[in-house]
Amino acid sequence: MLTIYGVYRSRASRNYWMAGELGIAFKSVPVVQAYRLADPLAADAPVNTRSASFLAINPMGLIPAIEDDGLVLTESLANNLYLARKYGGPLAPADLREEGLMGNWTMWAATEVEPHAVRIILTHDAGTQNSDEGRAKITTAVAALGKAFAFLENHLDGRDHVVGERFTVADLNLAEVFRYAMSQIVLFDQHPRVKAWLERCQSRPAFKAMMDARSHEAA
Numbered sequence: 536m537l538t539i540y541g542v543y544r545s546r547a548s549r550n551y552w553m554a555g556e557l558g559i560a561f562k563s564v565p566v567v568q569a570y571r572l573a574d575p576l577a578a579d580a581p582v583n584t585r586s587a588s589f590l591a592i593n594p595m596g597l598i599p600a601i602e603d604d605g606l607v608l609t610e611s612l613a614n615n616l617y618l619a620r621k622y623g624g625p626l627a628p629a630d631l632r633e634e635g636l637m638g639n640w641t642m643w644a645a646t647e648v649e650p651h652a653v654r655i656i657l658t659h660d661a662g663t664q665n666s667d668e669g670r671a672k673i674t675t676a677v678a679a680l681g682k683a684f685a686f687l688e689n690h691l692d693g694r695d696h697v698v699g700e701r702f703t704v705a706d707l708n709l710a711e712v713f714r715y716a717m718s719q720i721v722l723f724d725q726h727p728r729v730k731a732w733l734e735r736c737q738s739r740p741a742f743k744a745m746m747d748a749r750s751h752e753a754a
Contacts, residue, residue: 541598543749555741619704652715691728710736
């Protein structure tokens with residue numbers, strides 16, 4: 536059985552959403568980020584990213600990680616590519632060409648979008664978005680995201696999905712990265728195809744179920 540290590544309020548959300556889309560049984564092992572705890576090494580601390588039991592799974596001390604039939608993978612987006620390839624169905628590549636495209640789009644999101652989008656959400660998480668420093672960070676991140684948003688906007692001309700004529704792991708991986716920038720309403724309004732695409736992705740029952748589980752976790 537698939538085991539997912541990590542809380543829903545983390546990049547593990549991507550793997551929980553993917554498991555829901557695939558309709559596969561999985562075991563969830565909540566692993567909290569150590570920075571959220573006053574003393575992550577205390578005897579009564581919940582399992583966290585500095586716990587010995589988790590470091591045995593991922594010595595890097597980062598979530599999520601998945602374990603599937605003895606195979607351990609520790610990169611959230613790669614985890615989803617693996618799950619799609621293993622379990623098949625419409626989310627998976629239909630051929631080698633699609634597999635290449637899905638991998639390419641995923642790596643693009645990880646390198647060209649996520650670093651800037653994460654800066655936005657971390658500023659909001661810190662509650663500093665209205666400070667001078669926070670506004671400067673967000674402005675810089677939004678400027679950096681402009682090229683990527685324009686690229687995807689152009690790609691979606693005449694398309695509802697990133698690869699093929701269906702929702703795939705490529706859409707899911709990108710949607711979870713672009714979600715980090717959702718506070719920037721103007722940026723999405725300037726790219727209506729991207730905005731509509733993300734809304735389609737987030738209207739899926741498996742996404743809503745993941746977000747519902749996320750909302751019931753401790754903040």
